[in-house]
Amino acid sequence: MITEWTTKLRYLPYENWPAEQIADIKKNIANSHWRLGYHIQPSTGLMNDPNGFSYFNNQWHLFYQSFPYGPVHGLKNWTHLTSNDLVNWQDHGPILLPGDAQDSHGAYSGSGIVVDDKLFLMYTGNVRDKDWVRHPKQDGAWLDKNNQLQKIATPLIDQVKPGFTDHFRDPQIIEHDGQYYCLIGARKKDDTGHVLVYQAPKVTGPWSYKAELKFTDEPMGYMIECPNLVFIDNKPVLIFCPQGISQDVLKHQNIYPNAYVVGEGFDWDKFEFINPSTIKNLDEGFDIYATQAFNAPDGRVLSISWIGLPDTTYPSDVEGWAHCYSLVKELKLIGGRLYQQPVVENNQLVEATIDSKEIAPQTKISATISGLEGTIVITTEEDEEIKIIIDAPNGKILVDRTKAGIPFATDFGTTRGFEMAGEINQVDLYLDNTVFELYVNNGELVFTGRIFPKGKKFFAESDLPIAKQRLKKIY
Structure with a gap:
């Protein structure tokens, strides 16, 4: 097992890895007594953020950000899962592979939306130059009904908005009144966290900057990751991860919190919450982050969370794998507070x-x-x-x-x-x-x-x- 993970190893092209690396991890996993029985877990290596949670072609689809060669952050792909019932998931293996010009150093987080007879995926392509400077791209890909994926070679959003850093990622794509919008987590050059909104007439673009999402007057730390906007009973709910948020704004005990805010209404022209609530923790436990939610076609609002935290070492790392996902949950608003309940399908x-x-x-x-x-x-x-x-x-x-x-x-x-x-x-x-x-x-x-x-x-x-x-x- 590798114990010293150099940058070169983390970003070694997949084709250069010996087959023994995966085989050795699988041997360790076969002898592990820490594996799970009904939670989604990686076949090998790192399981990171849930991505592309959607309903398409009469099945639920989910992708997990994966580095299959070890329990560390490296050259990540999206691995594809499908389910008929939100409980039993079939792992189809890596499908959105990094290595092209628009995602040379990893396929980072993103989302999915059904367009006609295909599933459109929007994700952040991690690109590094020879000086190891990051140039994030917001990329696209199509999944057809045969689960065949075709990447779009040209980035949908090629440049970071002026005034912002290279921490510009995790697009959530949604549709309203025939227009497409994507929410992107971003870090300004003054080290403050924001959610930027882009707009396009089609998912393939052209995409143009619209506004900054307005959901609070409080400072949101130095970076917002994984923004997800859903609507429950016509009220907007933003689920997000504000890194570096002050304890005065949100009391939290984990290295980074997963938070939410609820509005009484939403102004689509200004992209602004009307009478937003205070910021609250999504989970009061130890290990929730990067929750992804969407408005499902059956009328429910569904979510799934990464049970893991950034910059944290877990005991299973020594076995060559790390992390898992929560049960799929249905989100409801009761008395202005967000309720999370395991979907009824879990009764089986x-x-x-x-x-x-x-x-x-x-x-x-x-x-x-x-x-x-x-x-x-x-x-x-x-x-x-x-x-x-x-x-x-x-x-x-x-x-x-x-x-x-x-x-x-x-x-x-x-x-x-x-x-x-x-x-x-x-x-x-x-x-x-x-x-x-x-x-x-x-x-x-x-x-x-x-x-x-x-x-x-x-x-x-x-x-x-x-x-x-x-x-x-x-x-």
């Missing part, structure tokens, strides 16, 4: 009720706890534990992974807590071996995190009334 994962203290690595634990105080503890045979401490009447909850296995990201703490405005009445915990998703009050609050226990057996105990269900292992 339930296999059986568990009556014993020992639980499966893939287990759902539910508790109706109105008026109660108590703790849910998941342990292993190695005396590891993750604790969920709940004071339901006062709306307080604390998730503690201090003793949950091999420590990581400890500079940012090993507990996460939140005090809600009202009472807690329901919690649902989805455990999948080394990842957990905790949904409070049917998704009013979500805590997501990774754990890397040495133990292989799990046990659940609580002084609260809990119900346990074994879930399918589909991967």
Whole structure:
């Protein structure tokens, strides 16, 4: 296994890698007890941002940014996934490959939109010159009904807007009243984060700058990544990642937060939120970032998140793979707050009720706890534990992974807590071996995190009334 990742290795063309590199990683993965049962995970190497989430040709499509040769950021491709039900995903392998003039050093994040009988993909092409100066390009590609991809050789947006740096990426493409718009995360030369909006009559262009998205008067740190604008009950919701945002603007505990803002309305001419809310955390847990959401044709607003963080080392790195995705969630607005709920299709994962203290690595634990105080503890045979401490009447909850296995990201703490405005009445915990998703009050609050226990057996105990269900292992 490679332990010293030089720039040359990270950007080595795919055809120059020996076949043994992938084979060695697969051997490690075959012996790993940290792999997941029903969360999307990489076949090898790094899984980064979710991209191109869409519904096309009677299937759900998703792409993951991938560096298949190791658990590091290198020469990235888009790897293609399809599903009939948002739960069982088929991995078709890398499809959007880097190496052409417009994406010579990587296919970075982007989105997808259906146009006639094809899926159009818009993404950032990472281009470096001989002096290693970055020249980001916003590129396009077409996917047909046979899952054949054709890249567009000429960049759709070739230059960074004057006054901005080379941190100019992650286009989200949307359509309104016959016009196409793309939102791009950007860093200004004064080190402030912004979302820039471009407009075109067709997805292939010509694209021209329209405006800066106006959604807050607060400073948004030094860079905004992964902007996603969706509409729930006709209200705009922006999901984004403000790097370097002040704690005075958004209290957060992770290295970088994934945030959202809701407006009462939207001005399409000015690209401006009407009466925007304060900025809130999308997830109060440990490991959520780069969430991608879209307005699906069935009327739902769906999202999926990267369970991983930039600039963070994870224990599975030593096995040659890193990260995974959340369950697909449906987004709703209730009382002005964003609710996230696992899509109803996840109900098919339930296999059986568990009556014993020992639980499966893939287990759902539910508790109706109105008026109660108590703790849910998941342990292993190695005396590891993750604790969920709940004071339901006062709306307080604390998730503690201090003793949950091999420590990581400890500079940012090993507990996460939140005090809600009202009472807690329901919690649902989805455990999948080394990842957990905790949904409070049917998704009013979500805590997501990774754990890397040495133990292989799990046990659940609580002084609260809990119900346990074994879930399918589909991967």
